[in-house]
Amino acid sequence: xxxxxxxxxxxxxxxxxxxxxxxxxxxxxxxxxxxxxxxxxxxxxxxxxxxxxxxxxxxxxxxxxxxxxxxxxxxxxxxxxxxxxxxxxxxxxxxxxxxxxxxxxxxxxxxxxxxxx
Amino acid sequence: xxxxxxxxxxxxxxxxxxxxxxxxxxxxxxxxxxxxxxxxxxxxxxxxxxxxxxxxxxxxxxxxxxxxxxxxxxxxxxxxxxxxxxxxxxxxxxxxxxxxxxxxxxxxxxxxx
Numbered sequence: 001x002x003x004x005x006x007x008x009x010x011x012x013x014x015x016x017x018x019x020x021x022x023x024x025x026x027x028x029x030x031x032x033x034x035x036x037x038x039x040x041x042x043x044x045x046x047x048x049x050x051x052x053x054x055x056x057x058x059x060x061x062x063x064x065x066x067x068x069x070x071x072x073x074x075x076x077x078x079x080x081x082x083x084x085x086x087x088x089x090x091x092x093x094x095x096x097x098x099x100x101x102x103x104x105x106x107x108x109x110x111x112x113x114x115x116x117x
Numbered sequence: 118x119x120x121x122x123x124x125x126x127x128x129x130x131x132x133x134x135x136x137x138x139x140x141x142x143x144x145x146x147x148x149x150x151x152x153x154x155x156x157x158x159x160x161x162x163x164x165x166x167x168x169x170x171x172x173x174x175x176x177x178x179x180x181x182x183x184x185x186x187x188x189x190x191x192x193x194x195x196x197x198x199x200x201x202x203x204x205x206x207x208x209x210x211x212x213x214x215x216x217x218x219x220x221x222x223x224x225x226x227x228x229x230x
Contacts, residue, residue: 004160033217042121043161043206043220056217091161106218108153108161 002026004109006092012115018080021112025074025094031055032075033095033106034067038088049075082116089113119144123207123221130197130228138192138224140181140207148209150174150183150190151218155204164192164205197228 005024013019025032034046046065047057051072060067064083069075079086093106124139142148152164152174165174170185179194190207207221 035218035220037220037223040222042123042222043208043218045217045219048217093161105163105166110158110160 004092004094004107006090006109006112008112009110010113010115012117013082014117015084016081018078019082019114021077021079021090021114023075023077023092023109025092026107029094029096029107030072031095031097032069033093034075034077035091035093036088037091037111038085043091046077079114082114084116087114087116119148119209119211119219121207121209121219121221124224125222126204126224126226128224128226130226132199132228132230133196134228136192136194136197136201136226138205138207138226140190140192140221142188142190142207142209144188144209144211144219146211147185148211150181151208151210152179152181152190152192153206153208153220155206155223157203161206197226199228199230202226202228 007022011019030051032049035043037043045059048055049069052069066078089111091111093108095106120143122141149168151166153161154164155161165176167174167183173182181190181192204223204225206223208218210218
């Protein structure tokens, strides 16, 4: 079974440009999460999809970030325009829902290293 | 609010040395506690977890005990191997059962032969 896959693995762009990151969750996982680790600091939650709906986007830093999950399958995270402080590693994770409302463990992708110059 | 404070790295040890990576947390209620590991070129993997006070999580020779009185979840291994070289993250999730995790800053461990 394929794990969570993220593309690209690395992206180097200039300040002001646009970048789109993609995440393919494990097939059948309704829950999809985006996290990021900036400048070697802690990994921080960005947002959570349940199928195609945004369940919680409280961690999105500002309106330069737009996440979508059309059809409830893969998700994209667009940064437009990118700023220097957006550099970091962006992780995607997915999980299934378990009976009783609790969720199973998260499966993480290997991340996208974004460098904004 | 929820937060995790983790031992600063990097940590370099010789093979077969004893490892401790300290982790303390701040949370409301009764969180679940986790250690995740990221090996080079790979995604985060759950290493072990504990869901209530005094629980001990263990896996691959690593252990951590949920200490509510000291709000700690220190990671230990009695004898590290070169293959344990990775970045280790302590994390918590709150009692709502959601999977929104709060992570520490990560500790890079390098084990030399």
